[in-house]
Amino acid sequence: MNFYSHLWKSFIRNERWRRNLLTKILFGILILYFIITFLVLGLNIGKILGQLGGDPVDRFNSILLWYLPADLFMRCFLQPLPTIEVLPYLRLPIRRSQIVNYLLGRSVVNLFNLIPWFVIIPFSIQILLPQSGTGIVVIYLAVIALLLLFNNFLAVLIGFLIQKRPILYVIPFGLQAFMISVNNWGFPVSDLSVSFGKYILAGNPVLLVTLPLAILLTIYATSRLLSRNFYIDGIQSKKERKTFFALIGENQFKRFGEIGRYLSLEISLLLRNKRPRQMMVMVPVIIIYFMFIISNSKDPFGPFFNLIVVTSLIGYGANNYGQFIFSWESSYFDSIMARKNNFANYVKAKYYLLSALSILSFIPLFIFFGYMQTIDPYLICSVLIFTIGVNSFIILFFSTFNDGRMDLSKSRFFNYKGIKGNQFLISLIFIFLPVGIFSLFKYYFNPIAGELAIAIPGLLFVTFNNWWIKKIIVPQFKRRKYTNLEGYRYLSI
Amino acid sequence: MITITNLGKAYNQRIVLFIKELEIKQSEIFGLVGNNGAGKTTLLRLILDLIRADKGAVVSGEFKVARSENWKAYTSSYLDEGFLIDFLTPEEYFHYIGDEYGFSKAEIDEKLQEFKVFFNGEILGQRKKLIREFSKGNKQKIGIVSALITDPKVIILDEPFNSLDPTSQILLKRILVDYNKKTNATMVISSHDLNHITDISHRVALIEKGSIILDLQNDGSALAELENYFSA
Numbered sequence: 107m108n109f110y111s112h113l114w115k116s117f118i119r120n121e122r123w124r125r126n127l128l129t130k131i132l133f134g135i136l137i138l139y140f141i142i143t144f145l146v147l148g149l150n151i152g153k154i155l156g157q158l159g160g161d162p163v164d165r166f167n168s169i170l171l172w173y174l175p176a177d178l179f180m181r182c183f184l185q186p187l188p189t190i191e192v193l194p195y196l197r198l199p200i201r202r203s204q205i206v207n208y209l210l211g212r213s214v215v216n217l218f219n220l221i222p223w224f225v226i227i228p229f230s231i232q233i234l235l236p237q238s239g240t241g242i243v244v245i246y247l248a249v250i251a252l253l254l255l256f257n258n259f260l261a262v263l264i265g266f267l268i269q270k271r272p273i274l275y276v277i278p279f280g281l282q283a284f285m286i287s288v289n290n291w292g293f294p295v296s297d298l299s300v301s302f303g304k305y306i307l308a309g310n311p312v313l314l315v316t317l318p319l320a321i322l323l324t325i326y327a328t329s330r331l332l333s334r335n336f337y338i339d340g341i342q343s344k345k346e347r348k349t350f351f352a353l354i355g356e357n358q359f360k361r362f363g364e365i366g367r368y369l370s371l372e373i374s375l376l377l378r379n380k381r382p383r384q385m386m387v388m389v390p391v392i393i394i395y396f397m398f399i400i401s402n403s404k405d406p407f408g409p410f411f412n413l414i415v416v417t418s419l420i421g422y423g424a425n426n427y428g429q430f431i432f433s434w435e436s437s438y439f440d441s442i443m444a445r446k447n448n449f450a451n452y453v454k455a456k457y458y459l460l461s462a463l464s465i466l467s468f469i470p471l472f473i474f475f476g477y478m479q480t481i482d483p484y485l486i487c488s489v490l491i492f493t494i495g496v497n498s499f500i501i502l503f504f505s506t507f508n509d510g511r512m513d514l515s516k517s518r519f520f521n522y523k524g525i526k527g528n529q530f531l532i533s534l535i536f537i538f539l540p541v542g543i544f545s546l547f548k549y550y551f552n553p554i555a556g557e558l559a560i561a562i563p564g565l566l567f568v569t570f571n572n573w574w575i576k577k578i579i580v581p582q583f584k585r586r587k588y589t590n591l592e593g594y595r596y597l598s599i
Numbered sequence: 600m601i602t603i604t605n606l607g608k609a610y611n612q613r614i615v616l617f618i619k620e621l622e623i624k625q626s627e628i629f630g631l632v633g634n635n636g637a638g639k640t641t642l643l644r645l646i647l648d649l650i651r652a653d654k655g656a657v658v659s660g661e662f663k664v665a666r667s668e669n670w671k672a673y674t675s676s677y678l679d680e681g682f683l684i685d686f687l688t689p690e691e692y693f694h695y696i697g698d699e700y701g702f703s704k705a706e707i708d709e710k711l712q713e714f715k716v717f718f719n720g721e722i723l724g725q726r727k728k729l730i731r732e733f734s735k736g737n738k739q740k741i742g743i744v745s746a747l748i749t750d751p752k753v754i755i756l757d758e759p760f761n762s763l764d765p766t767s768q769i770l771l772k773r774i775l776v777d778y779n780k781k782t783n784a785t786m787v788i789s790s791h792d793l794n795h796i797t798d799i800s801h802r803v804a805l806i807e808k809g810s811i812i813l814d815l816q817n818d819g820s821a822l823a824e825l826e827n828y829f830s831a
Contacts, residue, residue, distance in 0.1 A: 367698050371684070378686040378729070441682035444647045446671040446699055514686065588651040595681070 137217065144224035151225060152232045162233050167303025168296040173222075174253060175285050181218050181261035182278040187269070206329045213262045219254055226250055242309055249306050252317035259324040266331050272384040279395045286402050364448055368455030375434055376427070379514035382434060389423040393467060397474050412481045413489075413544065418537045419471055420486075421493045423463035425536050428501035429529050431456050432583070433512045436594035443591060449580045450572075457502065457571060461494045482553065485544070488561035492540045495567030500539075502579050504532050506586045509593025600625040600660060600753060600785040601646060607654030608641055608809075616641045616809040618655075626783035628775070630800030630817070632790060632825060638809040639789040640678065643757050646787065647676055659753060672700075675751035677742040677759070685731035689722050689741050692730060693748060700749040710748045717744070717770050735762040743771065747778060754778075754786045760795050768792075772799050793829070797822040 147154070155162035230243050238246075267274045289295045306313065359366030376382045396415055400407065407415075427434075435442060442452075468490045475481050508529075540560045548556035567574065603621040607614065616638040623629045633639050644650045646657050648664040656663050659670040676682070684692055690711075697707035711723060721737055730741060739762045746754055759775075760768050776799050779786055790796040796803060803821050805813035805828060813828065815821040 367695065371687075371695060374686060374691075438681055438684050440649055440678065441676075441684075443649055444671070444674075444676050444678075444682070445696070446668075591649055 140217065140221055141224065144221050148225040148228035151229045155233065163237065163307070164300045164303065166229055166233070167306075168299045170303055171295050171299035172285075174257060175281055177218060177222075177254070178257045178261055179278045179282050181257060182264050182268070185213070185216050185218055185258075185261050185265070187213070187262065187265045202333065203329070206332050209332065210259065210262065210325060210328065214255070214258055216258075219258060222250075222254060238307060242307055245309055245314070246306055249313050249317065252314070252321065256317060256321050256324065259321055259328065263324050263328045263331070266328060268384075270331075272380075272387040275388055275391045279391055283395065283398050283402075286399065290402055364451045365455045365458065368452050369458060372434075372455055372459055375514070381512065381514055382427070385426050386423070388426070389463070389467060392422055393419055393470060397470075400478065400480070401474075407480070409481060410541075410545070412475075413485065413541055414537060416471060416475065416481060416486055417489050417493075417541055420464055420468050420490055421497060421536050423467050424460045424493065424498065425501065425533055427463055428460050428498070429505055429532060430508060430512055431460070431502060431505045432590065433505070433508050433510060433594070434514070436511045436590075437514055439591060439594045443587060449583060450576050453502065453575050453579050453583065454571070457498055457575060460498050460501070464490060464493045464498075482557070485553070485557050488544075488557040488564070489540055491564035491568065492560040493536075493564070495564035495571075496539070497536050498571075499567055499574055499579075500535060501532065502575075503582060506579075506582050506590070509586075509590045511594045511596070600627070601787070602658040603646075603655070604658075605655030606642075606645060606652055606657060608645060608650065609653050614809055616645070618642070618811055621804075621811060621814075623785060623787060625785055626779065627802055628779050628786045628788065628800045630788055630790065630796040630803040631806060632793060632796055632803060633806035634829075637806045639806055640757055641809075642806065643676075643678060643755050643787065643789060646755055647674070647678075670753070673752040674755070675746040675749050675753070676755035677746040678755070678757040680735075680738055680742070682742055682745075683730050683738060685738075686729055688726060688729055689733075690724075690726075692741065693745060696745050697748060702749065707748055711744070714740075714744050714747075714774070717767060717774060719767070736764060736767065739763055740767065747774070750782070752782070752784050754784055754788075756786070756788045758789055758791065760790055760792050768795065775799055793822060793825050797825065 151166075152162070155165045158165050226247070230247060234243050234246060264274070264277050267277070285295060288298075359369045362369065376386055396419060400412075400415070432439075468486070472483065472486050475486060476483055543559050544556040546556075547559040601621075601623040603618050603623075605620075606616065606618045608616040631639050631642070641650070645652055646659070646664065648657070652665065656665065658664070659674065662670045664670055684695070687695065693707050693711060694704050697704070697710075702710075715723070718740060722733070722741060730738060733741065739759070743756065743759050746756065759771060763771060772795060775786065775788070778784060788796065788800070797817055800817050800821075803813075803815050803817055803825065804811045805815075805825065813824070815824060
């Protein structure tokens with residue numbers, strides 16, 4: 107069947123996939139690591155549950171209702187959405203339902219549906235089988251399989267909805283927040299989960315009927331949603347930009363001269379295109395989510411955890427915008443390089459925006475943690491300074507290596523969550539460099555030394571931004587010019 | 600104005616372009632024809648320093664394009680849709696480019712008036728329509744005009760007649776010839792349309808498998824010679 111072989115080829119022949127061997131290896135190792143971890147956990151499940159005490163079956167079941175929403179949450183962000191460039195097939199005699207079925211079918215092939223079984227099957231054989239007999243075990247496994255499948259299709263549906271309206275990121279976050287609230291309002295989720303497990307083990311066939319129905323409903327909703335994309339005009343939604351349109355456009359920052367011109371272009375880019383807008387929406391959602399988690403948790407998190415949260419949240423927007431800081435403009439990069447431009451100012455405009463994102467994230471966090479008093483406000487300020495100074499430098503430097511084309515306007519169902527090894531690495535540097543330096547100085551001297559140790563280099567980098575932009579970033583940007591120009595023409599991220 | 604010496608470019612050891620010597624004179628309209636894959640776009644990209652030359656150099660005025668960036672101040676170009684910033688409206692885009700070259704909004708608006716007929720009332724004054732929502736032909740017009748409004752001394756255009764309706768093609772020929780007469784600008788224009796290119800060019804070069812195999816002064820017999828070559 108040609109259609110299916112095309113889909114396979116489009117996956118295999120993705121340029122990025124071909125070129126980036128390192129990412130492939132990194133990914134392979136990560137997958138292997140998860141499989142081994144779960145396998146070891148599964149093989150020792152009897153011992154572990156025995157050590158925890160209580161009835162081992164109840165112990166195991168008490169995790170169920172924690173695991174399932176967490177699983178859905180993770181899937182919403184990590185499970186790759188099945189994608190296809192529909193347009194070339196519209197004129198061919200291929201049934202639409204065939205395309206939809208393919209998309210949904212392929213979504214089932216992923217690690218989230220595989221890894222849990224490394225634990226569940228050993229558990230069923232070692233513990234459940236001697237206790238309850240074969241019939242019950244089969245029902246138990248069937249219900250779990252259906253629950254995972256339901257999560258799978260629900261995540262696909264939510265994923266597509268998020269593609270349509272980025273604000274719907276609140277669904278997975280809201281669900282998590284809801285679970286935590288339920289737990290805190292006197293309905294311990296673990297207890298509910300044990301009862302749920304007992305209900306499954308009672309062998310009641312109700313779940314075996316309702317769950318497939320729920321799955322079918324999700325599939326139906328998804329295919330309804332997808333069917334709209336089978337029209338050329340359905341692929342571009344007309345409504346999207348109107349809301350943001352008035353916000354910016356012509357040079358609003360005239361008084362900043364040339365930098366102002368680049369700045370207003372950059373802001374229009376972020377607001378008028380789907381993909382960057384999707385990213386921007388995530389920033390407040392994540393900040394609010396973590397505030398909710400922290401203010402609702404019974405046991406206060408340790409200072410180290412708080413520091414990591416603060417660092418990653420202050421840098422979250424800057425990190426996500428910054429990783430692609432040059433790639434955002436990939437679709438018209440040729441023209442940037444062919445025209446007269448002052449690249450020092452060009453980079454500086456990006457640097458200012460990067461800083462502004464950090465500061466905007468910092469303000470609510472500063473107020474929030476000032477109220478919670480779980481972390482030293484001076485430390486938060488130091489982290490901000492470090493982020494604006496050192497981290498901005500790091501990210502600007504490394505983003506010049508990002509030579510993939512970013513499709514801003516083409517709203518095909520396209521999504522490469524996952525194959526972003528190097529981006530992940532930079533995110534880790536972003537967080538653990540300041541946290542590491544602070545912890546080191548705190549450990550050997552005192553917290554104030556730690557704060558100074560991140561604030562001072564940060565301040566130096568902020569003060570001398572002119573120098574390092576001109577002497578390091580711009581030359582690096584020019585060195586990478588030909589490679590990036592070529593990559594932006596052919597590779598997609 | 601543009602001097603090319605020993606210019607070579609290869610991909611995976613396959614030579615896609617080699618030009619021993621080529622001089623495009625000041626105020627010349629230099630037409631470039633050739634079949635698909637002959638190396639036209641590669642040559643134009645090399646002139647604009649958008650790909651790295653493996654050998655030789657392009658010199659624009661007194662500047663080596665790969666060494667200096669001063670030539671960008673007097674050069675403008677439109678190669679493909681990738682030159683458009685498609686989330687801006689046409690006017691925002693023109694103003695943005697004008698601003699890059701130091702023209703005020705009012706100056707740009709005045710220059711745009713000259714293209715009113717070419718735009719056919721479809722491009723200016725659409726305050727809410729982004730470039731990405733325009734048709735291919737109108738995008739092409741926006742791109743070409745964006746290359747003409749900054750008073751360039753050197754203009755590089757890749758297949759400017761593509762996607763344009765017949766009226767616009769004829770208008771464009773006049774626009775380009777007039778601009779050349781008025782400003783003495785040097786123009787490098789590639790095209791697949793032999794009639795159009797011989798109508799406007801002072802000189803036409805035929806590129807084949809990466810080399811220039813014919814270089815004709817356009818004195819009347821060029822069209823026949825080219826047609827003869829391509830039909831063989």
